Amino acid sequence: MTNDLLGVINLGTEQGLFPEFTGHRNLASVPFSGRYRLIDFTLTNMITQNINQVGIFTLDKYRSLMDHLGSGKEWDLDRSQGGLHIFPPALKPDGEAYLGDLANFSMHREHFIRSKQPYVVITGSNVLTTIDYTDMLAHHKSMGADITLAYTTHEQKCGYCRPIRLGENDRVVGISERGFSPDDEYTYTETIIMSKNLFMRLVDEATSKGEYDLLDGVIRPQLHRLHVHGYHYVGKMQVIHSVLSYYNESMRLLRGEGIIYDFPHIYTKIKHEPPTRYLKGSKVNEALVANGCKIHGEVQNSILFRGVQVSKHARVKNSIISSKSIIEEGAVVENAILDKEVVVKRGQVIRGTIDEPIVIAKRTVV
Amino acid sequence: MKQEMVAMLLAGGEGKRLGPLTRKTAKPAVNFGGKYRIIDFPLSNCTNSGITTVGVLTQYEPLELNRYLGIGTAWDLDRRNGGLAILPPYQAQSGKNWYEGTANAIYRNLSYIDDYDPDYVLILSGDHIYKMDYEKMLEAHKEKQADVTISVMEVPWDEAPRFGILNTADDLRINEFEEKPEEPKSNLASMGIYIFNWNVLREHLIKDAEDETSSFDFGKNIIPNTLLQGLDVFAYKFKGYWKDVGTIQSLWEANMDLLEEEPPFDLYDPEWKIYSVNPNQTPQYIGKDACVEQSVINEGCHIEGEVQHSVLFYDVRVGEGSLVKDSVIMPGARIGKDVTIHRAIVASCAVIEDGATVGEPGGEIVVIEPHENIESGTVFKQRV
Numbered sequence: 160m161t162n163d164l165l166g167v168i169n170l171g172t173e174q175g176l177f178p179e180f181t182g183h184r185n186l187a188s189v190p191f192s193g194r195y196r197l198i199d200f201t202l203t204n205m206i207t208q209n210i211n212q213v214g215i216f217t218l219d220k221y222r223s224l225m226d227h228l229g230s231g232k233e234w235d236l237d238r239s240q241g242g243l244h245i246f247p248p249a250l251k252p253d254g255e256a257y258l259g260d261l262a263n264f265s266m267h268r269e270h271f272i273r274s275k276q277p278y279v280v281i282t283g284s285n286v287l288t289t290i291d292y293t294d295m296l297a298h299h300k301s302m303g304a305d306i307t308l309a310y311t312t313h314e315q316k317c318g319y320c321r322p323i324r325l326g327e328n329d330r331v332v333g334i335s336e337r338g339f340s341p342d343d344e345y346t347y348t349e350t351i352i353m354s355k356n357l358f359m360r361l362v363d364e365a366t367s368k369g370e371y372d373l374l375d376g377v378i379r380p381q382l383h384r385l386h387v388h389g390y391h392y393v394g395k396m397q398v399i400h401s402v403l404s405y406y407n408e409s410m411r412l413l414r415g416e417g418i419i420y421d422f423p424h425i426y427t428k429i430k431h432e433p434p435t436r437y438l439k440g441s442k443v444n445e446a447l448v449a450n451g452c453k454i455h456g457e458v459q460n461s462i463l464f465r466g467v468q469v470s471k472h473a474r475v476k477n478s479i480i481s482s483k484s485i486i487e488e489g490a491v492v493e494n495a496i497l498d499k500e501v502v503v504k505r506g507q508v509i510r511g512t513i514d515e516p517i518v519i520a521k522r523t524v525v
Numbered sequence: 526m527k528q529e530m531v532a533m534l535l536a537g538g539e540g541k542r543l544g545p546l547t548r549k550t551a552k553p554a555v556n557f558g559g560k561y562r563i564i565d566f567p568l569s570n571c572t573n574s575g576i577t578t579v580g581v582l583t584q585y586e587p588l589e590l591n592r593y594l595g596i597g598t599a600w601d602l603d604r605r606n607g608g609l610a611i612l613p614p615y616q617a618q619s620g621k622n623w624y625e626g627t628a629n630a631i632y633r634n635l636s637y638i639d640d641y642d643p644d645y646v647l648i649l650s651g652d653h654i655y656k657m658d659y660e661k662m663l664e665a666h667k668e669k670q671a672d673v674t675i676s677v678m679e680v681p682w683d684e685a686p687r688f689g690i691l692n693t694a695d696d697l698r699i700n701e702f703e704e705k706p707e708e709p710k711s712n713l714a715s716m717g718i719y720i721f722n723w724n725v726l727r728e729h730l731i732k733d734a735e736d737e738t739s740s741f742d743f744g745k746n747i748i749p750n751t752l753l754q755g756l757d758v759f760a761y762k763f764k765g766y767w768k769d770v771g772t773i774q775s776l777w778e779a780n781m782d783l784l785e786e787e788p789p790f791d792l793y794d795p796e797w798k799i800y801s802v803n804p805n806q807t808p809q810y811i812g813k814d815a816c817v818e819q820s821v822i823n824e825g826c827h828i829e830g831e832v833q834h835s836v837l838f839y840d841v842r843v844g845e846g847s848l849v850k851d852s853v854i855m856p857g858a859r860i861g862k863d864v865t866i867h868r869a870i871v872a873s874c875a876v877i878e879d880g881a882t883v884g885e886p887g888g889e890i891v892v893i894e895p896h897e898n899i900e901s902g903t904v905f906k907q908r909v
Contacts, residue, residue: 193808424805433792434559434823449808
């Protein structure tokens, strides 16, 4: 079964978010939910719907992302036809970095020319949804729209999200700046479908005028001219853009409200970790635990990534512990987010609050 | 195309003594250790030893095993040159036959090996749990300038009569091979792992194939013949964990070994990873009133009850109020609420409904068959 959609994952709009965790990686490769990176969710959603050609447009700090994705094998995207394409940021002839995503699309326009799919679906990595792109495309075609944006009503009204206004027949009549006011009803879920030809025409027009942002520079100013349609998405949405949203969205997973159980499988890089060992005296409750962990102490309402060790008499509560971190004997970690390979020495205490979880940087020894 | 050493892995074993666990699958595909199948151990050993050409000989119930092996991706054996090849019996001009014995299985694939023009051939089986560096064994083989090297283990003297025993000189030269001797002269047991110089093995396989009285078996024919001929046959001493998991009892014991505080068999060595096909499961979830101790648990499990001293494979559910103790629960098994399980092997996708009781403390190991359904309230202590 072939698919008419070319997948585009645009990481350009996600720069600068959640700086506590993106010092050495981009947001797309931030670990989430015990064994995944944020990018895994969008990629999984695409491949489960038979989108078999996906381009990822990066702007910066993509080493970790490239390491994670490799040839795309784990997502079945190591194909001789289509498959995974990772695009480093295009540079100006003088070597200066470009400002935004539009220039990136423009410089890599050859990719779009070569691809055979007549439509593009453009999305990011930090708004997790299970949008049915195939259904959205069918809707797009049946409405005769130029552009279709997905929106949701009932989910969070977070400071990061962009409210949209809908007119008659779900026509999009306004797209606001980020940030929600109580009057706003609809949230844009950062997913767009349009024909490849229109997409390329818009990119070319806008770049020639010096615009650099697809949504603000191209779509928003032309709402009156183009038929931009809304597609109502009713599934779950999780948005990661800051320490607090990361923490709260992670904690939602523990209450069974997260998106991870809405996918039949989620694909990610394989680490070949053995199963997790629970030793005598371990006490674990309300925890999401990946493989390769060794737990001797107490874990409550927390997420442990692959290969975490919680030693005897150590206590982890309301926390997120990234892979290969070690909590030594008698140490206490509460309301905290630990990046990878952190060591909390014997008897040390790390304590944040629910409203202000403490973040410990990668490879810190406390 | 030349490879210095090619491994041939005998994976056609029926594993009769594993009863229901091998009714629909070959023994090498039997689950072990929360995540693995038996064949993962020799295959991971190959990869970790730098052996990249592995022929897997299949025969008995191969479908599940074939699907599992694929093109060897999980073990990094999807190679342009060599890699993993599944070698089932095939039809030829000389006729169509099943593999008639371990030696016959290799003999029938002479041309597969010839294609790689190897200096050495490593013969393995898919029956044991162990970690071994075959490269070190090859070094010993070269150092002794041997024709054949047989990997051996010291076993307790009183158990020696159950094994193929090798009697050696001080320099480990083997001068006698005795299959299950009543009065053993040595306690060095053959592990069924051999390195042959390819020209020597080739010649012996051809000769053996012409012998109508032969049972075409390495232990019974090939090894004794090389000794009779006075070839240089040496033992290679292996120290470490090595367990035949050919019976329900030994399979259960080997799983329980993993639960020791310092397990005799370490799955957690980053320098010697055991590879397996990934089932892409979410992390395990341990519920609010759950209690988990002394256990090995894999991804995709969802536990609301109590799990004590047990091994749980991926995607197992344990409902509220249930107790799982001293047991092995294989992939996809569903354990309802208020269930009690003691000393059991619950095979994959079995369903234990609410309130059922399986096994008993101190009792025989009970096996619940794949896809078996134990109805609500049933007390199932022993299979009659």
